[in-house]
Amino acid sequence: MGSTRRRFTDEYKGHAVRLVLDSGDSIAEIARSIGVHEMTLGKWVKKARDDGEESQRPLDEDERAELERLRKEVPRLRMEAEFAKKVAAWFAKDQQ
Template sequence: MGKRRSYDAEFREGAVRIVLETGKSAAEVARDLGVHEGTLQTWVSRARGAVAAGTGPLEESEREELARLRSENQRLRKESVEWGMERDVLKRCMVLWVK
């Protein structure tokens, strides 16, 4: 059996970036870099999955928008709870008023 090679994260990210940004096939890039085609395809699949899942690296504008949306979401949840409490109070008032 051959010795298993290990690649650092920077090399893997660079190889994936070449495939995604240049439009070259994984096989072609793998040959150019001296990496097994299946290995590179695995890296590309993981990167695409991370982007789809939202766990990939974010740009500064995306981080700002995410922070803004999270704070807005928190504010709306608080308002929803308050409106629910107001609705419950009004229901009780209507019951008392009808009696």
Template structure:
């Protein structure tokens, strides 16, 4: 109590810790990596689509 920590705050910290330990929750590093990987995946999908269209166009021009 002298530190300004309430019972509810301790309960929330414990619940978060338990979730991270059980693997059902992501910690901040894992969350940041997941966001980075999702962004990279989106960019790669767009690049793949552009390459598909470019190759189809080149194929059409060579015929």
């Protein structure tokens, strides 16, 4: 009896991994849409991440702009969170 195991080219695997990394959809959603088992696609994505393929892709203009916006926003949000902690501690102390 012959093997029913499917074989995929490296090009196909790379395309499937790019779909996961670029689309923001889950591995399960992409796997269903391309007809590959979720665990199989998950292994491909993990291997690509371990090999550093994800980090080698340069950011496009939109991604770069979002990164800069988020880097500016983080300090403000940290300050707001610290202030909220102090207010909560003050209210908790006042209630006792």
